[in-house]
Amino acid sequence: MDLSLxxxxxxxxxxxxxxxxxxxxxxxxxxxxxxETGFSPxxxxxxxxxxxxxxxxxxxxxxxxxxxxxxxxxYQEMGWAAMPTPLLSSAVxxxxxxxxxxxxxxxxxxxxxxxxxxxxxxLALTEPDYGWEPEFVRLTAVAxxxxxxxxxxxxxxxxxxxxxxxxxxxxxxxxxxPRKGITLFLVDxxxxxxxxxxxxxxxxxxxxxxxxxxxxxxRSAVIGEVDKGWPILLPALEKARILLCxxxxxxxxxxxxxxxxxxxxxxxxxxxxxxxxxxQDHVIEIVNEMDAARWTTYEALWKMDEGKPDAARxxxxxxxxxSEGYYTxxxxxxxxxxGTGVDRNYPLYLHTTKSRAYYDYLGNPLSLRKALGQQLCxx
Amino acid sequence: xxxxxxxxxxxxxxxxxxxxxxxANVPPNWKQPADPADITEDMFKVAREFRRKLGEKGxxxxxxxxEYGGGGLSVAHAIIIDEELAERDDIPRxxxxxxxxxxxxxxxxxGTEEQKQRFLPQMLRDGVVTWQGYTEPEAGSDLASLKTRxxxxxxxxxxxxxxxxxxxxxxxxxIFTLAITNPEAPRHQNIGAFMVxxxxxxxxxxxxxxxxxxxxxxxxxxxxxxxxVPATHLIGGETQGWQVTQSSLEVEHGGxxxxxxxxxxxxxxxxxxxxxxRNGQPLIKNPDVQQEIVDIFIKSEIGRLLELRNYWxxxxxxxxxxxxxxxxxxxxxxxxxxxVAAYQRILGPTALIKDPKWAVHKGAIEVYxxxxxCTHPGGTIQVQKLxxxxxxxxxxxxxxxxxxx
Numbered sequence: 001m002d003l004s005l006x007x008x009x010x011x012x013x014x015x016x017x018x019x020x021x022x023x024x025x026x027x028x029x030x031x032x033x034x035x036e037t038g039f040s041p042x043x044x045x046x047x048x049x050x051x052x053x054x055x056x057x058x059x060x061x062x063x064x065x066x067x068x069x070x071x072x073x074x075y076q077e078m079g080w081a082a083m084p085t086p087l088l089s090s091a092v093x094x095x096x097x098x099x100x101x102x103x104x105x106x107x108x109x110x111x112x113x114x115x116x117x118x119x120x121x122x123l124a125l126t127e128p129d130y131g132w133e134p135e136f137v138r139l140t141a142v143a144x145x146x147x148x149x150x151x152x153x154x155x156x157x158x159x160x161x162x163x164x165x166x167x168x169x170x171x172x173x174x175x176x177x178p179r180k181g182i183t184l185f186l187v188d189x190x191x192x193x194x195x196x197x198x199x200x201x202x203x204x205x206x207x208x209x210x211x212x213x214x215x216x217x218x219r220s221a222v223i224g225e226v227d228k229g230w231p232i233l234l235p236a237l238e239k240a241r242i243l244l245c246x247x248x249x250x251x252x253x254x255x256x257x258x259x260x261x262x263x264x265x266x267x268x269x270x271x272x273x274x275x276x277x278x279x280q281d282h283v284i285e286i287v288n289e290m291d292a293a294r295w296t297t298y299e300a301l302w303k304m305d306e307g308k309p310d311a312a313r314x315x316x317x318x319x320x321x322x323s324e325g326y327y328t329x330x331x332x333x334x335x336x337x338x339g340t341g342v343d344r345n346y347p348l349y350l351h352t353t354k355s356r357a358y359y360d361y362l363g364n365p366l367s368l369r370k371a372l373g374q375q376l377c378x379x
Numbered sequence: 380x381x382x383x384x385x386x387x388x389x390x391x392x393x394x395x396x397x398x399x400x401x402x403a404n405v406p407p408n409w410k411q412p413a414d415p416a417d418i419t420e421d422m423f424k425v426a427r428e429f430r431r432k433l434g435e436k437g438x439x440x441x442x443x444x445x446e447y448g449g450g451g452l453s454v455a456h457a458i459i460i461d462e463e464l465a466e467r468d469d470i471p472r473x474x475x476x477x478x479x480x481x482x483x484x485x486x487x488x489x490g491t492e493e494q495k496q497r498f499l500p501q502m503l504r505d506g507v508v509t510w511q512g513y514t515e516p517e518a519g520s521d522l523a524s525l526k527t528r529x530x531x532x533x534x535x536x537x538x539x540x541x542x543x544x545x546x547x548x549x550x551x552x553x554i555f556t557l558a559i560t561n562p563e564a565p566r567h568q569n570i571g572a573f574m575v576x577x578x579x580x581x582x583x584x585x586x587x588x589x590x591x592x593x594x595x596x597x598x599x600x601x602x603x604x605x606x607x608v609p610a611t612h613l614i615g616g617e618t619q620g621w622q623v624t625q626s627s628l629e630v631e632h633g634g635x636x637x638x639x640x641x642x643x644x645x646x647x648x649x650x651x652x653x654x655x656x657r658n659g660q661p662l663i664k665n666p667d668v669q670q671e672i673v674d675i676f677i678k679s680e681i682g683r684l685l686e687l688r689n690y691w692x693x694x695x696x697x698x699x700x701x702x703x704x705x706x707x708x709x710x711x712x713x714x715x716x717x718x719v720a721a722y723q724r725i726l727g728p729t730a731l732i733k734d735p736k737w738a739v740h741k742g743a744i745e746v747y748x749x750x751x752x753c754t755h756p757g758g759t760i761q762v763q764k765l766x767x768x769x770x771x772x773x774x775x776x777x778x779x780x781x782x783x784x
Contacts, residue, residue: 001638002381003691009380069380263773274773277764284767288706295684302382317677373669376676377649 003298009073016074019050020081026347029082033350036198038084038206039162044117053087054115056239057095061111067305068239072246072297079250082350084205086120088247089159092240094121094167097184101224101232110186122163124154124187124210125233132237132363134230135178139212141170141185146219148172148185150193150212158361160208161198163189168212172227184229186221187212204353205361241362242304242315245297245322248358251351252290252322252329258348259283259333262340273336282332289325289332296321316372320365326355382687384638390455397438397463401470404432409469413742414733418596423549426471431506440479440503443487447495448504454694458638465640475547475596478502478509480635481627482555484783485572489615489623498574501552510546512556512575512601513624519544519755520762522557523566523621527603529558529573536560536573536613538581538606544592544756546599551577551584554601557624560617570620574612581606591749592756625781631757632766633711634704634783636689642679644747645672647740648722662725671721678714685710699780702770709763712754719751 005013023043024032032038047053055071057063078085095114098107113119129136139152150170160166166187173181187194193215198208224232260283263274273279300314308314330352334341341348359365386394406425412418418426433439434448441457443449450456464470483502486495501507518525527540538558546554553574560571575582581604592598615623649672652662662668685707692700722744723730732738733745754760769778 001384001687001691002695003688004695005380260771260773272773274768275775277768280764280768280773283771283773284709284764287702287767287771288710291685291688291703291706292681292710295688296681298380299382299684302380306383317680321677321681369670369673370666372676373666373673376672377652377663377669 005073009070012070012073013077015050016077017080019046020077020083024081024083029084029350030345030347032084033082033204033353034344037162039086040084043083044085047085047087048115048117053091053117054095054111056092057099057111057115061099061107062115063091063111068242069298069301069305072243072301075243075246076250076253079247080254082204082251082254082347082354086122086159086162088240088243089122089163090114090117090120092243093123093236096236096239097123097167097233098223100235101184101229106186106223119165120159120163121165121167122157122159123169123236124157124160124166125169126154126156128153128155130155132367133178134182137169137171137178137182137230139168139170141168141172141183143172144216147216148183148219148221150185150187150215150217152212154208154210154212156199156207156360157210158205158207160189160196160210161206165189166194166210167223169229169233179230181227182230183226184223184232185217186223187215187217191215191217202353203357204350204355205357207357237362238312238315239304241319242297242300244358244362245293245315245318246301248322248326248355249290249294249297251354252286252293252326255326255329255333255348255351256283256286256290259286259336262337279336282335285332286329289329293318293322293325313372313375316363316368316375319363320368320372323359323365323368326351327359330355384455384458386455386459390459393456394459394463397460400436401463401467405429405467405469406471409471411468411470411472413740414746415596420549422471423474423596426474427506427508427550429471430474430476434504434506437504439506440483443483443499443503448500448502461638462640474508475510475549475551476508477511478507478553478555481511481631482509482574484630485623485626486574486614488626488782489572489619494574494611494614498553507552508550509553509555509574510551510577510599510601511627512542512545512554514544515541516543520759522624523570525557525559525570527556527558528562529556529560529571529608531560531610531617532607534610535607536571536610538573538575538603538608540603542601542603544587544598545601546584547596549596553577554582555614555627556603557620560620564618567621568618570624571617572614572620572623573608574614575603575606575608576612579606579608591746591753622781626783628758629700629704629781629783632704632763633686633689633706633708634693634700634780636691636693636707637686638690639683639686642676642683644740644743645675645679647743648672648725651739652725668725671725675718675721678710678718682707682710682714701780702767704780705758705763705766705770708757709760709767712760712763715751716754719748723748 051064052074054063055066059065091114098110127138141148141150168185168187170183171181172183175181193213195211196208198206266273296318300318303311303314340346406429437450438460441450441452441460445451515525529536529538554577556573556575557570559569561569583602585600587598589598655662689703689707729737729739730744733742768774769776
């Protein structure tokens with residue numbers, strides 16, 4: 001039992017920390033958030049050059065075949081810097097889905113360019129009737145000769161606005177079991193009938209409304225088999241979920257550091273505010289949420305990498321703890337920061353808005369607690 | 380990063396040895412009562428004798444050096460012994476000893492070689508019982524304001540004072556006593572720490588009537604009236620008692636960590652929920668019950684991971700404990716209160732009942748309902764937060780972890 005990082009991971013960590021400090025200091029994170037796309041092609045290109053974009057994909061397809069824990073080390077530093085990136089959408093959610101279900105020809109055609117960052121993909125799953133379970137997939141795909149016609153709306157899709165292609169999760173037939181009858185389609189962003197609009201709001205990820213108005217795709221756009229798309233998606237969803245947790249842990253770390261620093265510099269009533277016990281209570285809340293998120297996430301990563309039988313349960317728990325933890329930690333930090341905290345030139349709000357976005361992204365605590373309850377009690 | 384405990388073939392052979400020894404040496408027909416208050420004096424004697432036998436094997440303190448009565452074994456061996464003990468329900472469990480956990484680490488840091496040779500074998504090998512003589516009626520969280528006095532007299536110290544909420548019922552061999560040795564010196568620089576033999580003339584032990592306290596069979600109020608203690612029993616310098624104390628408190632506040640594998644009480648409650656019907660269906664199928672169980676599970680898992688982290692930090696000696704010890708204690712105390720209420724929501728009044736006909740898991744839940752309220756032993760929630768704030772560097776007081784082995 002050894003809870004330290006391997007030598008390689010430690011090197012990755014310091015490299016990643018140097019990278020984010022250099023490429024995405026606070027000023028950059030703030031301006032990216034305020035920009036229209038929230039995307040820096042320059043940072044993306046540099047990440048691709050380092051091999052980080054394709055890290056999780058096999059070497060045979062231009063990746064590095066790294067473990068989840070290796071990639072999580074980088075995610076944690078990106079989260080610490082509140083650095084926006086389409087990495088999760090493109091290489092993880094879509095790349096791993098293609099890896100799981102596509103033909104060899106499709107893999108050879110798509111994965112290397114995904115790994116090189118030349119092609120950005122996004123996963124269009126959730127809809128206005130919102131949920132991450134298969135019963136919430138309502139967008140229809142109807143066969144018409146050698147094509148399919150897609151109709152419906154996907155909502156809250158991250159990175160759709162910068163993506164070249166989308167993987168659209170559609171319903172091709174109805175079944176008493178909602179997991180059956182789902183098909184995955186690879187859709188070009190510039191397809192006629194497809195419109196994409198980035199939503200505005202108090203949400204720290206640029207999410208999109210994507211409307212499919214009789215969008216036609218070739219049969220060859222199917223990933224895997226018709227009606228059998230849902231199982232292909234599951235491994236990618238699970239891995240993305242735990243990597244997101246690592247990003248959140250990094251965010252919690254920054255929130256804690258920021259708050260401690262503020263306590264040690266802000267004076268009121270002639271003393272540093274950190275000496276007030278009611279202020280200390282909030283800092284204690286933050287560090288407790290951070291460490292709960294950290295250790296449930298690290299153990300889940302290990303269980304996933306080792307293929308442990310209870311890995312799925314560990315990932316559910318980590319996402320619940322990390323989502324709730326980041327959310328609460330930011331609230332507590334706002335208590336300490338008061339007016340400064342809501343200043344959009346101060347980086348706390350980047351984390352607060354991300355904590356809101358990631359509360360729901362890839363499953364919110366309410367639905368995940370339900371799933372965990374069923375697993376624990378009936379599984 | 381590796382969360383698994385791996386055992387070599389040699390270590391698994393050791394496990395078999397431990398199991399066989401336990402099979403041969405546990406007291407016959409031992410039934411551990413769910414309520415520590417139900418432990419009789421006779422049972423206490425049996426428990427002491429078993430403890431002594433464990434010590435004789437070097438298994439009470441497996442990782443301490445053999446020369447001091449420990450087992451000279453690795454951490455892995457210690458975990459194996461802990462695991463084998465935890466698996467059985469025929470092991471006597473409650474002895475009011477703090478010596479192994481708190482004072483051996485302190486004596487290892489602060490004791491002279493002569494003191495280590497004298498006291499450690501008694502605690503590690505012979506299974507003596509040492510009580511923690513800290514708290515007084517007027518000095519609880521504010522321990523430094525204690526009033527028990529030790530006055531030098533030739534080669535001895537004469538101790539007068541009292542300690543409360545200490546120890547347990549029945550027998551005791553030593554009381555690790557804090558006393559003021561220099562009333563002129565400032566706070567924290569005026570205390571001495573003494574290993575006081577409990578059978579000295581002038582020591583009177585009265586039992587308290589409490590509804591719970593940290594799993595002990597009872598707690599005591601101890602009076603010292605002109606108790607003459609040899610100066611060789613002073614651990615550390617005459618006014619270094621506060622630093623000696625800090626070493627023991629570091630462990631008590633959670634710095635030691637631990638390797639907990641299973642959440643046994645939760646398992647028992649879930650079994651009960653599978654076997655018990657309410658309104659025509661097993662409790663376990665009720666979605667509200669499931670959510671309570673999820674909550675308890677998550678809180679227990681976080682506690683397990685924090686303990687594991689501390690255990691690794693201590694034994695890997697990568698870095699000193701900072702806020703992590705108190706963080707773990709705080710988590711246990713706060714979630715303990717929440718979990719206690721959750722069990723009552725799941726189970727109803729049966730959670731509060733001791734009568735065997737209606738009690739859940741032989742009354743263990745009823746005990747837990749009482750014990751859960753006792754968040755104060757080993758430092759209140761407020762104290763844990765104070766320490767955390769200091770260790771994070773935001774408090775007025777700057778503080779680093781004390782040395783402990």
